[in-house]
Amino acid sequence: MSSATALSWFARHELRLAWREWLAMMTGGRRKRRRAAAVGLVVFAALLHLPAWAVVGRFADLRLPLDKSSLIVVSSTILLAWALMLSQAIESVTRVFYARADLDLIMSSPAKLTNLFSIRIGAIALTVTTMALLLSTPFVDVLVIGGGARWLAAFGVVVAMGLSAAALAIAITILLFRLIGPARTRFVAQVLAAIIGAGFVIALQIAAIVSYGTLSRFAVLTSDAAAAHAPGVDSLLWWPARAVLGDGEALLLLLAFGLVLLGSVMAAFSSRFADTAIDAAAQGARSRRSVRERGFRAGSRPQALRRKEFMLLWRDPWLISQTMMQLLYLVPPALLLWRSFAESSAALVLITPVIVMAAGQLAGGLAWLAISGEDAPDLAATAPLPASRVIRAKVEVVLIAIAAIFAPLVAALAFASPLQAAITAGAILVGAACATAIQLWFRVQAKRSQFRRRQTSSRLATFAEAFSSIGWAATAALLLVLPVAGLVSGAITASLVAATWKFSPRRA
Amino acid sequence: MRTGRNPCRTAEFAATEFTVPKYLRVMVAGDAKPDGVAVMRPDSSALEVRGLTKRFDRLAVDSLDLAVRGGEFYALVGPNGAGKTTTLRMIAGLLRPDAGTVSIFGIDALAEPVAAKQVMAWVSDEPMIYDKLTPIEYLEFVAGLWGIDPKASEPAAQELLSSLGLAPHRHERCEGFSKGMRQKVALAGALVHDPRLIILDEPLTGLDAVSARHVKGLLASRVHAGCTVIMTTHILEVAERMADRIGVIAAGHLIAEGTLTELRQQNGRTDTSLEDLFIALVDLEAAAA
Numbered sequence: 001m002s003s004a005t006a007l008s009w010f011a012r013h014e015l016r017l018a019w020r021e022w023l024a025m026m027t028g029g030r031r032k033r034r035r036a037a038a039v040g041l042v043v044f045a046a047l048l049h050l051p052a053w054a055v056v057g058r059f060a061d062l063r064l065p066l067d068k069s070s071l072i073v074v075s076s077t078i079l080l081a082w083a084l085m086l087s088q089a090i091e092s093v094t095r096v097f098y099a100r101a102d103l104d105l106i107m108s109s110p111a112k113l114t115n116l117f118s119i120r121i122g123a124i125a126l127t128v129t130t131m132a133l134l135l136s137t138p139f140v141d142v143l144v145i146g147g148g149a150r151w152l153a154a155f156g157v158v159v160a161m162g163l164s165a166a167a168l169a170i171a172i173t174i175l176l177f178r179l180i181g182p183a184r185t186r187f188v189a190q191v192l193a194a195i196i197g198a199g200f201v202i203a204l205q206i207a208a209i210v211s212y213g214t215l216s217r218f219a220v221l222t223s224d225a226a227a228a229h230a231p232g233v234d235s236l237l238w239w240p241a242r243a244v245l246g247d248g249e250a251l252l253l254l255l256a257f258g259l260v261l262l263g264s265v266m267a268a269f270s271s272r273f274a275d276t277a278i279d280a281a282a283q284g285a286r287s288r289r290s291v292r293e294r295g296f297r298a299g300s301r302p303q304a305l306r307r308k309e310f311m312l313l314w315r316d317p318w319l320i321s322q323t324m325m326q327l328l329y330l331v332p333p334a335l336l337l338w339r340s341f342a343e344s345s346a347a348l349v350l351i352t353p354v355i356v357m358a359a360g361q362l363a364g365g366l367a368w369l370a371i372s373g374e375d376a377p378d379l380a381a382t383a384p385l386p387a388s389r390v391i392r393a394k395v396e397v398v399l400i401a402i403a404a405i406f407a408p409l410v411a412a413l414a415f416a417s418p419l420q421a422a423i424t425a426g427a428i429l430v431g432a433a434c435a436t437a438i439q440l441w442f443r444v445q446a447k448r449s450q451f452r453r454r455q456t457s458s459r460l461a462t463f464a465e466a467f468s469s470i471g472w473a474a475t476a477a478l479l480l481v482l483p484v485a486g487l488v489s490g491a492i493t494a495s496l497v498a499a500t501w502k503f504s505p506r507r508a
Numbered sequence: 509m510r511t512g513r514n515p516c517r518t519a520e521f522a523a524t525e526f527t528v529p530k531y532l533r534v535m536v537a538g539d540a541k542p543d544g545v546a547v548m549r550p551d552s553s554a555l556e557v558r559g560l561t562k563r564f565d566r567l568a569v570d571s572l573d574l575a576v577r578g579g580e581f582y583a584l585v586g587p588n589g590a591g592k593t594t595t596l597r598m599i600a601g602l603l604r605p606d607a608g609t610v611s612i613f614g615i616d617a618l619a620e621p622v623a624a625k626q627v628m629a630w631v632s633d634e635p636m637i638y639d640k641l642t643p644i645e646y647l648e649f650v651a652g653l654w655g656i657d658p659k660a661s662e663p664a665a666q667e668l669l670s671s672l673g674l675a676p677h678r679h680e681r682c683e684g685f686s687k688g689m690r691q692k693v694a695l696a697g698a699l700v701h702d703p704r705l706i707i708l709d710e711p712l713t714g715l716d717a718v719s720a721r722h723v724k725g726l727l728a729s730r731v732h733a734g735c736t737v738i739m740t741t742h743i744l745e746v747a748e749r750m751a752d753r754i755g756v757i758a759a760g761h762l763i764a765e766g767t768l769t770e771l772r773q774q775n776g777r778t779d780t781s782l783e784d785l786f787i788a789l790v791d792l793e794a795a796a797a
Contacts, residue, residue, distance in 0.1 A: 223618050296648045296658035296665070308641070315640040315681075376636040379697065382651045384626035435569025448639075 008018050010116055014123035022127075041461065048138040056139050060146025066238075068227040081136070082161045083196050084469035088502035089128045089169030090193040094186060096124060106322065118266045121170055125262055128169075129162025132491040151248030156255055163258030165266040175307035176267050190321040202328055282369045301385050306400075309370050313401065314447065316369060323362065323405065350481050352420060353473035356408055356427040360469025363402050363432035367450075370394040373448035395436055400431045420480055427476035434468045434497045441504035471496060480498035553614070554578040554736035560608035561597060568594045570760035571608070576753075578613075578704075581731045582738045583747035585782075586757035587790050592740040593709050595757070597736070600707050601628040602712050612705055626654065629698035633710035635690040639683035643674050643693045646682065647700045654701035661700055668696040670721050688719035695723055699730065706730065708739040712746060724750060749781040756786060758793040 023034070056077075136158045143151035172192070176185045210342060224458055231237055243251040297307070323484060371394050380390050406428050414421035442461035471493030479486030530667055552565045557574040561567075569591040577581045586592050597603040599610055601621045610617040610624075617624035637646055644665060651661030672692040677685070682693055691711065698706060706727070712720045727751060731737055741747055748753050748768060756764040756771075771785055772778050 031554050151776040294660040296651060298658050299652060301653055301655050304649055305654070308638070308649045311645065312638060337790075375638050377634055377652075378630060378636050379650065382600050382625055382628070384622045384655070385653070404695060417789060 007115055009117060009390040011119050014119055015126070016249075018123055018127045037074055041097035045134075045138060049142060051137040051296060057142055057146055060143050060151070062147070062245060064242060064247060065233065066241070066245070068230050068233060071233065071241050072230055074225065075238060076246060078157065078240045078244065080162070081132075081158075082165060083159055083164035083199065085128060085132050087167055087196045088131065089124070089165045089198070090173060090189050092124055092128060093166075093169050093173045094189045096191075109333040114270045117270040121166075121266050121270060121273065122262070122313070124170065125163050125166035125239045130164045132158050132162045132165075147333045148291065150375060151244070152252050153248070154244045154248045156251045157240055160243075160254040161240075163255075163262045166250040167258075170265050170269055172271075174272055187321065194321050199328070202331060207387060260330050286419075301383070302389060302396075306388060306397050309394055309397040310401075312446075312448070313366065313397070319365070319369060348363035348416060348420070349373070349477060351413065352424045352427070352480060353477040355424055356431050356476045357469050357473040359402055359406050359428040360435045360472060362405065363398055364435035364439060364465045364469070366398045366401055367395075367436040369448055369451065370397050371436075371439050372443045374445065375448055377445050391440065395440070399432060403430065414426050421480050423476050427472050427479075431469055431472035433470065434493075435465050437497070437503075438465045438500055439467065441501055460500065460503060464496065468497055468500075470492060522771055523590065533797045541780070547741075552578040554580065555599065555738060556609075556611040557595075557599065558609045558611075560595065560610065561606045562591075562594050562598060562603065563606055565759055569598070569605075572757075573763060576705075576736060576738050577736045578736050579731065580736055580752045582736075583662050583749055583751035583754045584738065584740045584757055585742070585744060585747050585754060586740075590757045591760040592757055593609060596630075596707050596738070600628065601625055602630070602684055615739060627703060628705040628707060629701065629703035631691075631695055631706070631708045631711050633642070633713040635687070635694035637682050637690055637693050637697070640681055642679050642681055643669055643696065644678040646693060646697055651696040651700050654697050656701050656762060664702065665696070665700050668699055669724060672696055673718075680783070688713040688716055691715055692722065695726065699726065705736045705738070708737065710742065712741060712743055744782045744786055754782065756789050758790055763793050 023037075059074070062074070064072070095320045133155065140151060140158075143154065172191055173185065174194075176188055180188060190443070239247075239250040239254060243254050299307070371391065379389070383390070410421050410425045410428070413424055438461050471489065475486050475490040475493055477486075478489050524628060538771070551574060553574040555574070557572060559764055560572040560676055561570040570593070572595060574595070579656070584592050584595070586626060593776070594603065598605045598608075599612075599617070601617060601624065605618070612624045615624045625693065628665070638649075641649065647661070647665035648658075652657070666675075666678075669678050673697065674692055674696065677689065685693065691714065695711065698708075708727075711727075715723060725745065727737055727739075738753075739747075740755055745769065748786055751768075753765065754771060755762050764774060766774060768782060772780060775785055777785060777788070
């Protein structure tokens with residue numbers, strides 16, 4: 001087999017792996033679900049056009065040349081999308097390093113490793129770019145329908161963004177390996193991906209709160225102060241915005257930049273990719289020591305279960321990164337709360353849905369880890385206590401963890417508005433309980449390490465959990481401003497949760 | 509020529525070949541167990557299975573009758589798909605049988621599962637432990653789950669880890685452990701609450717010779733102390749050497765049972781290995797089917 005043939009064969013192999021991983025994620029690894037997944041995807045893409053219209057529809061008439069404010073808004077939107085792509089790319093690269101089990105085969109083959117790993121880097125870039133193209137299509141569609149074919153150039157910008165995000169993600173991950181070692185890289189990369197994904201939005205919100213006492217990001221972007229500090233309209237900084245609007249020269253330069261960046265990363269890092277991947281694989285063989293000489297603790301059986309669950313949650317890297325991200329999202333409302341102590345602000349109401357939403361989402365994740373993600377199901381099943389006691393102890397752990405995380409915020413809120421604090425606390429409790437109940441009704445025994453695929457085990461549970469969190473967040477907010485509407489929203493959300501129970505396999 | 513005599517019943521065995529944990533030696537000597545439970549008298553019934561049936565796509569276990577005496581080492585052998593694991597999972601309370609009864613030390617395991625689980629332990633071929641816990645933390649959790657007094661469970665845990673060669677790793681998280689080390693942690697977990705009946709499904713799968721010897725030694729010492737063991741294995745030499753009685757299962761029902769000598773006599777082969785006997789029995793069963 002010639003070198004070129006071997007490389008094209010390996011490229012096909014990589015693409016096939018990427019395709020099957022994606023398919024498994026969409027179908028939960030069940031072949032029978034393929035048609036349903038395809039239909040669901042098409043429906044989802046069609047539905048996505050509605051929020052896309054709401055978000056970017058008003059920009060469809062934009063034409064070059066743009067004023068500074070418009071350039072800032074468009075560029076910021078592009079930067080936000082790029083930050084999310086980078087976050088996704090870091091996650092993908094980390095997964096390739098830690099999860100692929102074919103390293104021994106590749107390393108022992110007579111093929112040139114630099115070439116093989118260049119292809120693997122290229123496959124990562126292609127995967128990230130394809131995902132970005134898929135997700136951006138509804139938005140670009142809306143712009144093309146509303147503003148004409150010139151907006152098709154946006155696809156080119158997405159490709160350039162995907163290539164550069166993948167290149168940067170690979171460089172960041174390999175540098176992290178070199179700087180802090182494989183043991184810490186996995187955790188740090190997860191946190192970094194979360195912070196990059198959320199950081200830009202949060203930074204804008206913090207700027208908006210500090211400057212204008214609102215959570216609206218556009219208040220900052222369209223302000224005179226931002227326009228005054230921004231570079232001139234001819235600056236290189238605006239090229240992505242110009243490319244999106246159909247400037248062919250800017251688009252070609254962006255694409256060239258993306259390709260050169262990816263090529264440079266391939267040239268610089270493909271030789272180190274192998275070492276890094278081997279280090280990552282070897283990392284699993286080393287154990288962390290937790291020196292502890294204290295004696296066994298006395299207590300009841302449920303206490304032993306709760307202690308174990310808390311210990312496992314505390315040591316779960318995914319949970320730590322997700323909790324940090326949730327806490328990061330809570331920084332802007334906390335800041336708003338702090339400012340509102342001095343001056344009464346209507347914006348204070350916005351804190352409640354943010355907190356309730358975060359609590360619901362976190363409770364869902366925690367509940368999955370505690371209830372479904374049981375690594376020793378046989379041990380729990382053969383223990384001399386009823387299954388209901390085991391489940392009760394796990395649910396208690398979820399609710400205690402949620403209470404511990406959100407109690408300080410609710411307590412702070414109580415100083416500003418006791419009524420709002422009471423409603424927020426109630427909504428947190430109901431939202432967390434509903435998310436936990438949904439996980440309980442749809443529980444499927446799995447390993448904790450399968451957390452990333454938890455959404456694929458039941459689409460109904462995933463959507464119900466999301467709608468429940470949104471519903472209780474909306475209910476709490478409406479109860480504060482329009483109690484009757486709040487009651488209606490609460491009734492609708494409760495009905496939705498009840499309907500979910502009706503369709504759950506546990507009831508059947 | 510081999511005899512049906514169990515090597516772990518000899519006096520030399522406990523003293524020389526394997527180390528019997530100190531607290532078990534006390535129990536063997538007739539004292540109460542650390543948690544106050546009286547030592548099981550040999551020869552009383554430990555496990556009685558009657559008409560056990562389970563059907564999946566096909567009949568996996570077919571009206572199985574089985575009786576294991578207290579203090580006995582019972583090996584259940586059979587070809588792949590014979591129903592060994594399904595039988596043990598039903599006894600351990602992990603699977604609900606379609607029909608039949610399971611009695612553990614006189615306790616109806618289907619009517620009173622919690623009481624039955626209190627006196628037994630289950631170890632599968634795939635060690636299920638928590639990656640993020642250390643062995644000592646795992647044992648503390650298991651002892652807590654069985655409601656064992658820490659004053660008794662802690663020294664037992666330390667001794668178990670020492671006897672299984674895990675003492676140097678007791679404060680390391682299990683995530684980096686080999687299959688053999690994980691299996692030993694799982695076994696220590698099964699023994700830390702001092703069960704009267706130990707159910708093991710292929711506990712030696714994937715273990716190296718040294719680890720396998722550790723495990724066999726520990727099981728032998730438990731039997732020596734009066735504990736009952738029922739174990740499935742594909743390693744017929746282990747069944748031949750360690751078991752008091754051997755049950756051969758095929759197509760979901762018991763086709764032969766007894767000591768090695770009895771099995772030989774039943775088949776008219778007085779000087780043959782268990783492997784030859786097993787193959788002959790299974791072939792016969794296949795031909796009859």
